[in-house]
Amino acid sequence: MNVMKAPILQRHLPADMQAGRALPGIQPEHGPWLRVDEAYGAQMARRRALLRDAPHLVLYQENAALPAAQELLEAVLTELPGLGFERAGDVVTCPDARKVDVSSTTAPMGLLGELLQNDFIIMEKRGDEHVLSAGVLCFPASWRLSEKAGRPLTDIHVPVEEYTPELARRVQRLFDGIQVGRPLWRFNQLWYDDPELFQPRSARDPRRVDATEAGPFYRTERQTLLRLPISRAVVFAIHTYVLARANVPDLT
Numbered sequence: 001m002n003v004m005k006a007p008i009l010q011r012h013l014p015a016d017m018q019a020g021r022a023l024p025g026i027q028p029e030h031g032p033w034l035r036v037d038e039a040y041g042a043q044m045a046r047r048r049a050l051l052r053d054a055p056h057l058v059l060y061q062e063n064a065a066l067p068a069a070q071e072l073l074e075a076v077l078t079e080l081p082g083l084g085f086e087r088a089g090d091v092v093t094c095p096d097a098r099k100v101d102v103s104s105t106t107a108p109m110g111l112l113g114e115l116l117q118n119d120f121i122i123m124e125k126r127g128d129e130h131v132l133s134a135g136v137l138c139f140p141a142s143w144r145l146s147e148k149a150g151r152p153l154t155d156i157h158v159p160v161e162e163y164t165p166e167l168a169r170r171v172q173r174l175f176d177g178i179q180v181g182r183p184l185w186r187f188n189q190l191w192y193d194d195p196e197l198f199q200p201r202s203a204r205d206p207r208r209v210d211a212t213e214a215g216p217f218y219r220t221e222r223q224t225l226l227r228l229p230i231s232r233a234v235v236f237a238i239h240t241y242v243l244a245r246a247n248v249p250d251l252t
Helices: 040-053 063-083 108-115 165-177
Strands: 059-061 086-088 091-093 099-101 119-126 129-136 184-187 190-192 217-227 234-244
Touching (some): 040 108, 059 063, 059 108, 063 108, 063 119, 063 129, 108 129, 119 165
Antiparallel strands (some): 086 091, 091 099, 119 234, 184 217, 190 217, 217 234
């Protein structure tokens, strides 16, 4: 693949995320929980640049989270052959012809960032709440990994005005109820003036969102939640789609 000529933005959405639909609530994930699309090559080039030049902004991993991170990497590696990847021993050949050595036992989050368009957030139960214990977040939608790292769900959602104590309890019950082998998914919808995928923003300077806004770029995240069987950690696998407005004519 010629990465320089490849699109960094998608031209269409998967069928189950078609624009114009009402946003669904959390629902069972019946499709693949990992995906590769036409923007893979160019988006991976952007990810690799961030991982190389600003790892402190896009990577986080507590020492105690290493087992869960390694378990997630192994789960991902088993899915790759069905997504256009090839594996020979510890070397994975990606759809853009890059070769990635996956033998490292200390940096699984970085390897995940090198392999897939997805961002990954690991949440582990500490006391009564799940805490963000590891993550690779190259394409944040107006938040910063450094501000959420090591914090529980209630703290992570503090800037969200609608995140009431009752909603916090409901979300925690949802996390407690996720079952191995039965992933869930949801998606959001956002408008941006800038197509840049790396959009960090401090909780102290929240992005102002006008519900009637219709910017030139439509951004949506497919967020899959699954439980790892050994560590029992919950994983957010986040696949970001950004489309020019002209490619989503049926949005209302």
